[in-house]
């Protein structure tokens with residue numbers, strides 16, 4: 001089993017110390033697990049300029065693809081991802097935001113359907129849960145199958161030593177995350193995840209190759225034509241019906257909501 005750890009904090013501080021406890025616990029459960037670390041602070045990723053080339057032409061044309069693609073490949077190659085993200089002003093640090101901005105196109109063209117995540121955050125006093133929740137809202141849109149969260153109030157600027165209670169909590173979540181990875185079980189997506197999947201799939205018809213405002217969406221969705229969610233992911237009948245309804249809404253909205261751009 002391979003677990004990728006993405007450190008989205010500018011340093012190895014409180015959140016990293018807690019992440020090491022999580023790593024320790026998983027290693028204790030299974031010493032064959034292989035960890036790989038990416039520290040975003042070492043990658044020097046330039047700020048997303050908002051050029052929208054990723055949405056329109058494809059992410060491989062992003063001016064920063066040389067920084068982003070290797071991380072995307074690592075995510076694709078692992079079984080699970082641990083995100084270690086400190087709480088800055090009630091939100092993720094700029095490093096993480098910049099990284100997720102570069103991947104915002106994934107809500108239009110999701111992948112990573114068999115990946116699961118554990119999101120860890122520490123805060124001085126408040127909002128660690130807002131940080132983990134905001135990533136847990138983003139990742140399913142990229143395709144992530146399940147997100148576990150470990151938000152912790154450290155009451156510390158840089159001298160956090162995880163208490164017995166915090167270690168117990170970290171161990172419990174780590175075990176649940178590890179067991180889920182080990183099971184290989186894929187979970188049925190929440191209804192909210194069906195909205196972008198079915199909406200973008202239907203609306204992309206207006207952006208198919210050869211149309212006035214062709215985008216990469218028009219190419220991407222061909223592989224999922226008629227599917228209400230990605231193949232191999234369990235989808236009970238009532239969610240298929242919901243998917244169908246969303247497609248109908250998409251078909252209705254599509255001609256009225258054509259997104260134009262300057263060529």
Ligand SMILES: Cc1cc2nc3c(=O)[nH]c(=O)nc-3n(C[C@H](O)[C@H](O)[C@H](O)COP(=O)(O)O)c2cc1C
Nearest residue numbers: 013014015086088089090122123124125126156157
């Ligand atoms: C720039 C900055 C912003 C912060 N914002 C908050 C905040 O909004 N709420 C809070 O309770 N603590 C805040 N803190 C404290 C950190 O969340 C806390 O020390 C956290 O454990 C830091 O994690 P790290 O050591 O992994 O970076 C902030 C600290 C910094 C440096």
